[in-house]
Amino acid sequence: MSWTSQAIRNPAAIAVMVTIALLLGILSIIRLPVQLFPDIDRPWIGVQANWRAASPKEMESEIVEPIEDVLRGMPGMTVMQTWSNAGNAWINMRFSLNTDMDKAYTEVASRLQRLRNLPADAERPRIFNGAGGGSGDTLIYLFVQQLPGSNVDLEGLNGIIDELVVPEIEAIEGVAGVDVNRTGGEEILRIVFDPYRAAQLGINIDEMAQRIGASNDVSGGTVEVGRRNYTLRFEGRFSPDQLNDLILDWRGDTPIRLRDIADISVGPSRGGGAVYQNGNPAIGMSVNKESGANVLASIDALTVVLDRLNATTLAERGVAIHKSFDPSVFIKRAISLLTNNLFIGIVLAVGILWWFLRQTRATLLIATTIPICLLSTFVMLGIFDRSLNVISLAGLAFATGMVLDAAIVVLENIVRLREGGDSPEVAAEKGAKQVWGALLASTATTVAIFVPIIFLKDVEGQLFADLALTIAIAVSISLVVAVTVLPTGAKKWLAHMRASGGTTHRWDAVANGLMRLTSSPLRRIGLISLLIAGPLTLTWMLWPQTNYLPPVKRDAVDAFVSFPSGSTIDTIRTEFAEVVVERLQPYMDGEKEPALRNYYVITGPWGGSVGIRAKDQSRVLELQEIVRNEILVGFPDTVAFAQQGNLFGGFGGDGSIDLYLQSADFDQLANTAIEATQMLREILPGAQARPNPDPQIVNPEIRITPDDRRIAEVGLTRDAVARTVRALGDGLWLGEYFDGDRRLDMIMRAADWN
Numbered sequence: 001m002s003w004t005s006q007a008i009r010n011p012a013a014i015a016v017m018v019t020i021a022l023l024l025g026i027l028s029i030i031r032l033p034v035q036l037f038p039d040i041d042r043p044w045i046g047v048q049a050n051w052r053a054a055s056p057k058e059m060e061s062e063i064v065e066p067i068e069d070v071l072r073g074m075p076g077m078t079v080m081q082t083w084s085n086a087g088n089a090w091i092n093m094r095f096s097l098n099t100d101m102d103k104a105y106t107e108v109a110s111r112l113q114r115l116r117n118l119p120a121d122a123e124r125p126r127i128f129n130g131a132g133g134g135s136g137d138t139l140i141y142l143f144v145q146q147l148p149g150s151n152v153d154l155e156g157l158n159g160i161i162d163e164l165v166v167p168e169i170e171a172i173e174g175v176a177g178v179d180v181n182r183t184g185g186e187e188i189l190r191i192v193f194d195p196y197r198a199a200q201l202g203i204n205i206d207e208m209a210q211r212i213g214a215s216n217d218v219s220g221g222t223v224e225v226g227r228r229n230y231t232l233r234f235e236g237r238f239s240p241d242q243l244n245d246l247i248l249d250w251r252g253d254t255p256i257r258l259r260d261i262a263d264i265s266v267g268p269s270r271g272g273g274a275v276y277q278n279g280n281p282a283i284g285m286s287v288n289k290e291s292g293a294n295v296l297a298s299i300d301a302l303t304v305v306l307d308r309l310n311a312t313t314l315a316e317r318g319v320a321i322h323k324s325f326d327p328s329v330f331i332k333r334a335i336s337l338l339t340n341n342l343f344i345g346i347v348l349a350v351g352i353l354w355w356f357l358r359q360t361r362a363t364l365l366i367a368t369t370i371p372i373c374l375l376s377t378f379v380m381l382g383i384f385d386r387s388l389n390v391i392s393l394a395g396l397a398f399a400t401g402m403v404l405d406a407a408i409v410v411l412e413n414i415v416r417l418r419e420g421g422d423s424p425e426v427a428a429e430k431g432a433k434q435v436w437g438a439l440l441a442s443t444a445t446t447v448a449i450f451v452p453i454i455f456l457k458d459v460e461g462q463l464f465a466d467l468a469l470t471i472a473i474a475v476s477i478s479l480v481v482a483v484t485v486l487p488t489g490a491k492k493w494l495a496h497m498r499a500s501g502g503t504t505h506r507w508d509a510v511a512n513g514l515m516r517l518t519s520s521p522l523r524r525i526g527l528i529s530l531l532i533a534g535p536l537t538l539t540w541m542l543w544p545q546t547n548y549l550p551p552v553k554r555d556a557v558d559a560f561v562s563f564p565s566g567s568t569i570d571t572i573r574t575e576f577a578e579v580v581v582e583r584l585q586p587y588m589d590g591e592k593e594p595a596l597r598n599y600y601v602i603t604g605p606w607g608g609s610v611g612i613r614a615k616d617q618s619r620v621l622e623l624q625e626i627v628r629n630e631i632l633v634g635f636p637d638t639v640a641f642a643q644q645g646n647l648f649g650g651f652g653g654d655g656s657i658d659l660y661l662q663s664a665d666f667d668q669l670a671n672t673a674i675e676a677t678q679m680l681r682e683i684l685p686g687a688q689a690r691p692n693p694d695p696q697i698v699n700p701e702i703r704i705t706p707d708d709r710r711i712a713e714v715g716l717t718r719d720a721v722a723r724t725v726r727a728l729g730d731g732l733w734l735g736e737y738f739d740g741d742r743r744l745d746m747i748m749r750a751a752d753w754n
Contacts, residue, residue, distance in 0.1 A: 004432040007484035008425060014488045018372060025375025028382040033294035035389050036331045038466050040459055043101050045108050045129055047071075047091040051122035052269075052745070053730030056699075059084040062119060067091055070111040076104060086605060086699075087730075097457040105129050121733030121745070139175065139289035140299060141324040142306075143277035143600060150318025155267050157283055157319065158182060164313055165285070165321060168305050174290050174298030181275070181284040181602075188269050189240065189737045191748040193262035195728065201256055203248055205727055206720040209748055211248065212238070212258075213734035237737070240264050266744065269731075273604030274573040276581050277322060278588055284324075284602060292385070299328040324600055324611065325556065325645075338393040345400040346370055353404065361493045362415060365486065366407045372485065373403040373477045380473045386466055395470030402446065403474050406439045406482035414490045424494060428487035436483060443479045447472045555597075555617035557624045559632055559642035561608035566700040572603045576635055580610060583631050594619040594626075611645070620644050641688060670695030728753065 007014050049063045064082050071080065071091070076099030083090045095104060105127065112125050144161055146152060152160065158180075166178045191212065198205060220232030238246065244259040258264070275282045289298060310320050349370070354363040374396055386392060414431030422430065453461055453468035518524045563572055580601050586592040588599065597613040610632070614623045624644050632640040661676065663669040673691045680689040704725055706718055726732045731749030738744075 003480075004429055004436075004483050004487050007488045008429055008491055011488050011492070014485055018485060021372060021376045021379065025378045028375075028378040029388075032378065032382055033292055033387040034297070034331060034335070035293075035295035035387050036327055036334065038387060038389050038391055038463060039292065040462050041097065042459065043095045043097065043099055043104075045093045045095070045101075045105060045127065047093075047108070047112070047125045047127055049089045049091075049122070049125045050087060051119055052087055052733060052747075053726060054087055054119075054122075056084045056086055059087070059089045063122060064089045064091065066115055066118070067112070067125060070114050071108065074104065074107060074111075075099070101129070137289055139287045139293070139295065140302065140326060142285040142287060142321055143275070143282040143324060144285065144314075144319060144321045145277055145280040145282045147280060147318045147320055152317050152319055154281075154283075155187075156317075158187070158268065160314070160317060160319060161283060161285070165309065168309065169285075169287060169302065172298060172301045172305060174293030174295070175302070176288045176290040176293075179286040179288065181286065182268065186269060187267060187744060189744045189746045190265050190267055190269075191243070191258075191262050191734070191746065192265075192751050193727075193748065195750045195753050197261045201249070201251075201261065203256065203261060205724045206716070208248055208258075209723060209727060209732050209734055212243065212246065212746070212748065216735070240266065240737075262748075266739070269747065273569060273602065273608075274577040275603075276577060276601045277324070278598055278600075279581050279585050282600070284600075285321075292387070294387075296328055296331050299326065322598065324598070325554070325613075330554070334390045335388070335393065338390065338397055342393070342397050342400060345397060349401050349404055353408070359415070362411055362490075365489050365493055366404060366411055368489070369403055369407040369478055369481050369486070370400060372481050373399070373474045376477045377470055377474045381466075381470070384469065386469065389466065391464065392466035392470050395467040396474070398467075399471045399474035402471065403478035403481075406443065406478050407486050409435050409439060410482045410486050411490060414487065414494065418494060424491045427494075428491040431490070432483045432487045439479055439482060443475055446475050553620070554645035555620055556611055556613040556645045557620065557627050557642055558645040559610040559612075559627060559640055561603075561610065561632070561638060561640045562694065563603075563607060564637035569605075572608070576608065576638065577601050577603050579635075580631060584612065587626075594623050596623075610642075641690075 047067060049059070049067065051059060051063055054062070060082075064084050067089075068080070068082065068091070071077075071093065074080075074093060074095075076095045077093050078096055079092075079094040081092045083092075093108070095101065108127055112127070115125070118124075144157060144165060146157060161180055166180065169175055169178050193205075193208075195205075198208070215236050215238045217237045218234040220234060222229045223232050224230075243264045244257065246258040247255045248258060248261075249256045275284055287302070289295060306321055306323075314320055346367075350363060350367045353366060354360065377396065377399070381388075381392060410432050413435050414427050417427035417431050418424065450468035450472045454465045454472075455461070456465070518527060561576070563576065584596065584599055584601075587594070588596045595615045597615045599612040600610070602609050610627075612623060612627060612631075614620050621644065624642060627642045628640075632642060659676070659680075661669060661673055663672070673695045677689045677691050680687060704721075706721060708718070711718065711721055723732055727748050728750045731747040734746040734748055736743045737746050
């Protein structure tokens with residue numbers, strides 16, 4: 001074994017290499033990204049399509065079906081799922097792990113260009129790429145609150161977010177972007193007309209819509225005037241002020257203008273729900289992280305920005321921005337726990353080692369293996385582009401004791417040779433060479449157990465790859481350290497050895513006792529049987545509950561709510577959201593126990609969610625019962641489910657099972673889904689079986705059946721009546737208006753009517 005000989009003859013080179021490894025390890029600890037879990041690469045591409053005011057059936061027939069047709073047969077695609085809701089649809093495509101996602105993204109974009117004859121007011125489908133291994137994941141969720149006494153309305157709050165908050169947050173390193181969940185919808189040019197006034201004046205709604213929508217800028221090319229060419233352009237697009245003066249008809253010599261029957265303004269479309277945080281109206285913001293970002297550093301930088309905004313710009317306007325769930329708390333807690341366990345493990349390992357060796361120098365020499373191996377492992381994690389997370393730190397904690405094995409074997413052999421009379425140099429060189437083969441075999445078997453996990457491409461392999469990588473690297477480095485650094489140190493430090501401690505007679509007594517215990521074949525068979533049966537029995541008695549990941553709970557209660565079919569936004573706000581806020585406020589103010597750190601309430605057409613955090617984490621279960629039995633009760637036809645939040649989310653902890661039911665007959669599918677849900681609840685007591693979408697939720701409709709003869713008698717067409725119906729509903733899209741800075745949809749909508 002030339003490594004040992006070369007190391008012993010060049011102690012200065014070994015010292016330099018160890019110093020470099022330690023310095024690089026410390027530098028790697030500082031530079032490695034810190035996050036809660038490893039990045040999990042689950043490649044997918046999403047397509048979102050929006051068609052304002054469309055029903056789910058219209059979305060499916062006019063938008064989703066054409067998109068599905070052009071996306072079928074995508075190379076590498078394993079699953080395609082679609083969801084159609086009122087006004088929007090989502091198509092999710094999952095791909096195999098070996099798919100070239102850049103090529104797949106280009107292919108999706110190319111295929112979507114083939115779409116033809118989409119509705120005029122439907123937005124072009126947007127593509128979302130989820131192949132970045134963590135790119136686009138939520139870094140943190142924020143709420144921008146309207147504080148009591150603030151004179152900022154919803155429209156002004158949206159402006160503050162767009163102009164002051166979002167640019168500051170997106171400038172932070174590690175932030176990929178910010179998604180603002182506007183409860184009031186996007187800003188539009190609103191033309192809200194009085195249908196009763198229009199009927200009194202005999203104004204045809206369809207003709208009014210065509211007149212407004214026909215206002216467009218037109219280019220006439222160029223014309224020659226004398227010695228110059230001029231661009232000819234007709235500025236036909238109405239401004240909001242000009243729309244007010246638009247003449248719709250005449251009554252004698254008196255013009256009927258648009259302002260006589262309608263109000264024109266720029267503002268948000270109809271609200272999509274209600275959001276509250278800590279009792280104040282709010283707007284939610286999802287901050288997305290870049291792939292490979294240092295979560296801890298990004299959140300710390302974000303905290304500094306939020307504190308500055310709250311103390312200056314936002315405070316002047318009576319607005320505040322606060323976190324909802326801060327993952328950095330759990331990252332720091334997990335890292336602190338694992339770091340403490342790591343140091344406790346080092347102390348215990350070194351202490352037990354000293355108790356057996358009773359040689360202080362030998363013990364310290366073996367102990368130096370731990371920092372060298374662990375810090376070198378950090379260097380390799382940086383080279384492999386890994387992060388510091390609970391999985392990699394757990395691997396380091398496991399490796400703490402394993403890296404000592406090779407060092408103990410080598411040093412014990414060196415000590416044996418020294419006690420036998422060999423010189424320090426001969427004992428150091430011979431001691432490592434004699435056990436080299438056994439150590440290589442032992443290390444190879446350990447590495448062979450963990451390395452295959454690294455090459456698993458599914459979610460489990462990616463999740464535990466950091467654990468396998470850290471252990472394999474640390475154990476491999478420990479072999480190199482044991483046959484190079486340790487003999488070099490032993491030659492110097494163990495030159496003058498004192499005799500071993502006075503415990504030899506004790507171990508001799510133990511050895512003699514074992515020899516007597518196994519002195520006959522019958523005794524040996526009995527001892528072997530006992531050593532096999534005992535651990536097996538103890539293992540069976542102490543076998544823990546089998547699960548994918550341990551259920552790690554957050555200090556919060558999460559609740560999910562479904563509302564009665566057809567509930568209006570105002571009804572949900574007044575009869576649910578405001579009531580929940582009123583019930584929670586005494587706990588937030590500290591008048592009732594357990595006191596709350598914060599809470600939020602989010603509602604929308606899809607349902608509602610409530611998140612509540614307690615100041616005292618030990619009282620979360622008590623808070624859970626209060627939420628179930630006091631906060632979320634008494635709402636007719638409303639189904640609510642509350643439980644303590646799980647830190648591992650959807651892929652760990654309590655876990656979940658997805659079942660897919662398919663059929664071309666929707667009615668039969670709905671009945672089967674109801675029966676399947678009941679069966680699952682009977683077979684798995686306590687399980688929460690929730691169909692999505694729920695077949696028992698039916699959206700009520702007002703159906704208008706055309707009478708073609710009557711339509712013709714009044715000089716209309718089916719198309720004209722359809723446009724009128726849309727204007728009386730969510731609004732009729734008339735085109736786009738450019739205000740010099742942005743393009744806004746022009747929507748003509750009737751005021752409230754009965």
